Amino acid sequence: MKEGPDISRIAALIGDPARANILTALMSGKALTATELAGEAGVTLQTASAHLGKLEAAEMIHCRKSGRHKYFTLGGDDVGHALEALMGLAAGAGHLRTRTGPKDAALREARVCYNHLAGEKGIALFQGMLSRGFVSETDEDVILTDTGAKFLISFGVDLKALKRNKTPLCRPCLDWSARRTHLAGSVGRALLTQMQEMGWANRIEGTRVVKFTSKGEAAFQQEFGT
Amino acid sequence: MKEGPDISRIAALIGDPARANILTALMSGKALTATELAGEAGVTLQTASAHLGKLEAAEMIHCRKSGRHKYFTLGGDDVGHALEALMGLAAGAGHLRTRTGPKDAALREARVCYNHLAGEKGIALFQGMLSRGFVSETDEDVILTDTGAKFLISFGVDLKALKRNKTPLCRPCLDWSARRTHLAGSVGRALLTQMQEMGWANRIEGTRVVKFTSKGEAAFQQEFGT
DNA sequence: TCAATGCTTCGGCTACGGTCGAAGTATGAA
DNA sequence: TTCATACTTCGACCGTAGCCGAAGCATTGA
Structure with missing residues (x-):
């Protein structure tokens, strides 16, 4: 069997x-x-x-x-995906919910998932890009639109370099805390990198937490907010 | 940490x-x-x-x-989902690919995933429902449209009974063999049940294989084919 | 009441795998 | 060359957990 x-x-x-x-x-x-x-x-x-x-x-x-x-x-992304799936199980069915400390709240708000933005901010980013027509979602795949490609270049992302890479540009990734999709793939990674470059957000050393600056918060809302 | x-x-x-x-x-x-x-x-x-x-x-x-x-x-579905994710890892990164017997081919074609249809047939079903506007996909969720609801009732599904259930009507589920999405949730389950009821397909005892009859194959193509 | 079936609990055996101390290799700096 | 750092390999210890035989409940049926 x-x-x-x-x-x-x-x-x-x-x-x-x-x-x-x-x-x-x-x-x-x-x-x-x-x-x-x-x-x-x-x-x-x-x-x-x-x-x-x-x-x-x-x-x-x-x-x-x-x-x-x-x-x-x-x-690879598959490994990250499987780990997130297990985290979802452990968080949900897990009998003992270890104390939900303040760190957890920060993790839920914005964190790094393998190499891209996850948490509430990650979901907001994906939603914002969907509603602006930067990406479209069909079946399992997420596709970068022409509008989205133009936006990425204006945002400072070296799109050509990403296309040379064999990893898919856009991939959906399921979140264990909110159980909603956010954007993975090389575009997801590039967006996070670019946000850090522009001083929108910083990584808290030694954790997965991503901390947005007040300036970055406003700019994020401007670019991707609903 | x-x-x-x-x-x-x-x-x-x-x-x-x-x-x-x-x-x-x-x-x-x-x-x-x-x-x-x-x-x-x-x-x-x-x-x-x-x-x-x-x-x-x-x-x-x-x-x-x-x-x-x-x-x-x-x-629950979460458990099934996590298991499928692990299967994806084991199938891809797995060093030793245990012999791909004829049974595997049948599994890839059509099989049961927890309680709904997966494999090529599962993907085709989902695609067919998408292109006919029976369901629409937004973010992570899959939503049953009004057209879809009417179709289900005409197909013989007791939609009211499903709605009384607390499990979501539609859920996407990732396939380990083809790495594409198919339809889970109570609607996914109900559709498979109904197909069996109507003699479109049978389960092979003791396995996860779903075998379509020639009559069922034609009817499936008629209802959901592209 | 007795027997049959389906499952659980107990006790003890065994083996696999995680762990670390100590010694061994490779790379870089002084 | 010599020393320091980063990692690997070896060997031995130990604990845990899987496994089964045997006995113990529980439910059904005669």
Whole structure:
């Protein structure tokens, strides 16, 4: 009765607390070194090294060597998507809802999901782009319209560079906190980068929280608000 | 750095081969007894009982007692969704692609996902309903249009009964084999049921495969084809 | 009441995998 | 060259969790 692919291998990898912490940390989209990840996971370097080896063998993370450092990133959008789906389960069905601290509220408002904007702000961004006709949604795919392409260029995004990349321009991504879609894909990533470049928002170091400046808040409302 | 919900508990549950088999078996949507699931998982009844207890405690499955039998079903659409996401990962990144037998081809063509139609037929159904204006897709949600409601009633679906249910009428569901969206939710379930009632298709006992009759194939093309 | 079936609980065995200390390799800086 | 940093490999320890045999409930039917 072995139907479909073997879930258990993948799930078992995520099932270890140390590895789950590593993956969660990488959801921030930042490339982290083995030592940093060991700290995140709360284990020694040797142990983390073993975990990282397994995760890499399963292609759940990628690794780039740079000098004597090894920088790790998530394996791809699929991995991020599956992790978010699990977070949704854990948040909903999860019996013990760990205290909803102030950090959680900030996470719900605006955070980074793998490498693009998520949370309320992420949803607002997607809605704004939909209502302005920058993107259109059909079936599962999200398509960038001509209007949207022009907007992106005027917004300072190097669209040609994105098109050279093999990853899809736009992808929908489901949010675990609000259970609504926001924009992933290379356009999603580029938009977040650009917002940071323009000083609209900053990443809080060591967390997934994205903090908008008051100037950025106003500009966001202007560009994407309803 | 504990951000977001705790993935590892849930993932560890899915990570055990026996439990993964149980969950995969339940993806068929059928309610199965403890003994049947023990067979699916390849373990003895005692072991299965322990597993089922854990899965139920985590609200990943539900259980209904009937006489001296206990019937188990998946805990909800979220669970099915997360499982499909994991299958997508396992199928894509999975190093060892277990032989793609003839059964796999049938699964790709038409199968049951939790309780609604998936595979190529599932995608075609959703596309057909979209192009006919029976449903419209906005953001994450899929909405049943007035035209769609009329169609459902004429198709033999008791729409009023569905509306009394608290589960959403329409939900998108991502497919692991084709990576495209198909229709879940109570309408998705009702449509599959109705197709079986009308003799369009049959379930192959003990698998997730849905086999369309030649008559059903033609009728499907007529109603939903492009 | 007795027997049969379906499931649960208990106890003990086993093995797999996570963990860390210590030693080993590679890269870069002084 | 020598030292420091970043990571890997090895080996051993230990805990947890899966597994099954056997016995225990519970429901049904005769």
